[in-house]
Amino acid sequence: MTTPPKKQVWFITGCSSGFGEQFVRQLRALGDDVVATGRNAETRLAHLKDTGATILDLDVTAPQAELDAKFQQAIDIYGTVDVLVNNAGYIQCGAVEELTHEEMQRSFATNFHGPINLTRSALPHFRGKGEKGAGVIIYMGSQAGFYGEPAASAYCASKFALEGAVESLSKELAFLAPGIKPLLIEAGICSTEVMKNINHVPHRVDFWRPLNDACRVRGAGNYGNEPGNAVEVVSKVIQLAKGVGIGEGKDVPLRVPFGSDCLKILKEKIADMNRVLEEWEGVARSVDFEGHSGPMPALPTSGEAKNIS
Incomplete structure (x- = not known):
């Protein structure tokens, strides 16, 4: 007989629509406790009040101290938080030459710094759960975190940065707190409001007008x-976090792709990267000092590290 999944407490960002709203509705239907957050929550999250979720106003670009206080508020309400879902984000569209420094900064503030700052808010709590720590940190990433698209540099750069930081985090946690599981969800284009809400730059450089026009058409068509x-994506991510369904009995990897479009893009890029590595392997090795090729020494294991004085 299958053991029913343990009831959990979830802290979710960006709940006004799309993935965030789906997490709230599906988790409440399962009986889990949910802290649903978003900007201008009183109005933008009003449609979720009947779910029984706790609604908190939260802008992920707020200072660290404010994010810490909001996360602590959730702990005070339910006694704990088991899963953090970093979902809030948006797409800024425009060619590199046309994008302003400020637009790039705003993209990074929401798509990169927001999730990382909230991770900092959650880690002390998760680290305090037993010797190995416990908790799941979900990052709703994108194929854009692995594959650059024309006119999407702000979004892709912020998602690439997030993937690099979280990959490093996963190795830090494996080193000293292996009970805390980070999970990058690499989703393709899904049935959310994101394509409707793309921020397009105004026509600033005539040279790029055909590209910008094509991106507007593409977004509207998607x-x-x-x-x-x-x-379905949210249902399966919940299963991964709970270790049931598609996640039962599996060692879930750091990155999990969703969508045939994402799978196709990832496979094509990996194949191209492998081709380049094979073609340029000799050049790469030609700069090594003699007798000094190969990987650098690894860090000690977590057990060894704890014995280092």
Whole structure:
């Protein structure tokens, strides 16, 4: 007989629509406790009040101290938090030459610094759960964190940065707190409001007008015609976090792709990277000092590290 999944407390950002809203509705249907957050929550999250979720106003670009206080508020309400879902984000579209420094900064503030700062808020609590720590930190990433798209440099750069930071975090946690599991969800284009809400730069440089016009057409064409089912994505991410369904008995990797479009893009890029590595292997090795090729020494294991004085 299958043991029913343990009831959990979830802290979720960006709940006004899309993945965030789906997490709230599906988790409350399962009986889990949920802290649903978003900007201007009183109005933008009003449609979630009947779910029984706790609604908190939260801007992920707020200072660290404010994020810490909000996360602590959730702990004070429920006694704990088991899963943090970093979902809030947006797409800024425009060619590199046209994007301003401020627009790039705003993209990073929401898509990169927000999730990382909230991770800092959560880690002390998760580290305090037993000798190995316990908790799940989910990052709703994108194929854009692995594959650059024209006119999407602000979004792709922020998602690439997030992937690098979280990969490093995963190795830090494996080193000293292996009970805390980070999870990067690399989703393709799914049935959310994201394609409707793309921020397009105004036409600033005539040279790039054809590209910007094409991106507007593409975004509009994708909206309502997305290949990926957001309801299914969220259902399966919940299973991964709970270790049931698709996650039962599995060693879940750091990155999990969702959507045939994402899978195709990832496979094509990996194949191209492998081709380049094979073609340029000799050049790469030609700069090594004689007798000094190969990987650098590894860090000691977590057990060894704790014995280092």
